[in-house]
Amino acid sequence: MFNLINSKVMNKIISQYNRQSFLSIICASLLLLVSISAGASSAKDMWKSAQESYTQGRFEDALKTYNEIEKSGYVSWQLFYNLGNTYFKLKDNARAILYYERALKLNPAGEDIKSNLELVREFSIDKIDAVPEFxxxxxxxxxxxxxxxxxxxxxxxxxxxxxxxxxxxxxxxxxxxxxxxxxxxxxxxxxxxxxxxxxxxxxxxxxxQRDAAIVINPVVSVKSTPDMSGKDLFILHEGAKVLIKEEVGQWRRIEIADGRQGWLSSLDAEII
Known part of the structure; x- marks a missing residue:
């Protein structure tokens, strides 16, 4: 008799626990959905605000808002493309190239991205002749x-x-x-x-792949060794695209389109 009562009590406790667990899961799911919905709504509002700022010529405000969208985790080729346009309007050609390249990485068939990228590259100082491909x-x-x-x-x-x-x-x-x-x-x-x-x-x-970067500093020296005491091999200017061949600490062995190689500080270029 005692065992039967204990069994009933235990079944009741387990039933209440399962019910509470189920309710907890439902509540957590609803909170997650509300959080996602609120985040999406917030990003949509920021996107609209950034576009309005851009069309009104308030490019710094637009840039600030676009950067906030990027930091919040909402990333797309459209966002990178708009960031590229905004940096170009602010005459930051290096970062304009960087974000056009990032947009092109997400949308390789984007003709507008390619056109704008070619346009901003016309303002780059370095005109590097690429090694012909097969x-x-x-x-x-x-x-x-x-x-x-x-x-x-x-x-x-x-x-x-x-x-x-x-x-x-x-x-x-x-x-x-x-x-x-x-x-x-x-x-x-x-x-x-x-x-x-x-x-x-x-x-x-x-x-x-994280094997390409854009030089963002106005002028950088490419070294023969991965340290500041290395010999200066050649100079690159902002907006130049480099391929990353190797990384040693804060240094990267890079190669440019004409085949020349050397070492560049990781602070001088941002990964595409």
Missing amino acids: IIYTWIKSLNYSFSSDTWSLMSIIFLLFIVLLIFYYRYGHRRGFRKLAFLSSIFFALLLLFSISFAWSQKHSFN
């Missing part, structure tokens, strides 16, 4: 960046669906000529699927 590599890269990685991913799904349908028709179709055409078409779409997956992966891989 023509096939240039063509493939151009094709790759004609669409964003998300678009290539969507195309991969579409190609896969076509392959499934064509194979299904090849297996169960009645007309021999059409079955043969379906088989050959499935091979063609399989090749397109392979290319689209490769392009989407390469863009994602490139986005995750």
